[in-house]
Amino acid sequence: MRIVVTLGKVEVVAPPKVSEHRISQFVQVKQQWIVQTLAKIEANSLHHKKLAPAVYSHGAEVPYRGARYKLAVRPTKLKRIKIEFNQEFIAHVPDALIMKDHSAEIKEALTRWMKKESKTQVEHFVKQHAERKQLFPQTIKIKTQKSRWGSCGIHNDININWLLIIAPPEVLEYVVVHELCHIKIRNHSAHFWALVAEHLPDYQSRRHWLKKHGGSLMMGL
Known part of the structure; x- marks a missing residue:
């Protein structure tokens, strides 16, 4: 069994056959460590700044390989957003989306591209x-x-x-x-x-x- 602590979240990972009672005992034993780790993560998060832009629109700066690159949004006849990179990110956005708020769709396309x-x-x-x-x-x-x-x-x-x-x-x-x-x-x-x-x-x-x-x-x- 192990405990994974992230910002505002505690996750217990255990094999399927481990009883709830045993898991509960395990968490109780680790309670002090969990509380201290949560506090530490919360304190550290105050010193971290999100690298990505709040909105993925034309001119936004996208983090990539230790630098930041401008995002250019261009209309396309394609049915799906296409991402290209050549010293800047180019998001080819379908005409049906170009007049709408397409930030979430561009973010999703960039995520696929970066993976x-x-x-x-x-x-x-x-x-x-x-x-x-x-x-x-x-x-x-x-x-x-x-x-x-x-x-x-x-x-x-x-x-x-x-x-x-x-x-x-x-x-x-x-x-x-x-x-x-x-x-x-x-x-x-x-x-x-x-x-x-x-x-x-x-x-x-x-x-x-x-x-x-x-x-x-x-x-x-």
Whole structure:
């Protein structure tokens, strides 16, 4: 069993056969930790600023790979919003939507685009680092995760949070390498960090960036 605490929310993850009574006891034992963690997260959230714009309209600035890029909205005969990127984001919006409030639809289209792009970037970093120490994942999945940047399953399945595509590329690379190293070493011992350092000698600065700005990233688009 484990407890996942996010802003204003406590989630208990337990196997199906665990009784409600045992879950209740588990939560009671962890009650003080839960209260302290909730308070800490709430305090930290006050220092984080959402990176994404409030409204996705022409001229808005969209965060991507550690920078911000202008959004251009253009009409199209297509039936679905199409996203392109060339030093700016271009949202081709169907004529039927162009005269309406299409912010939510553009946000949804950008999310789909960024998830696809994040998969491409993750696969690039895996290819770049996996062969050196034979750290080959069974599968690579891009997920929406509320409390994790990545994970490595017992069968070497790598999961990466797509929101990392908003961060600088070196931060995404760090998380990919971190999870790849768990294929060989399942803990966070000195041997694990030494393996990470073999791939990324400056991993500590990348890790520090994620700790400092992770709260803003988690706010999403």
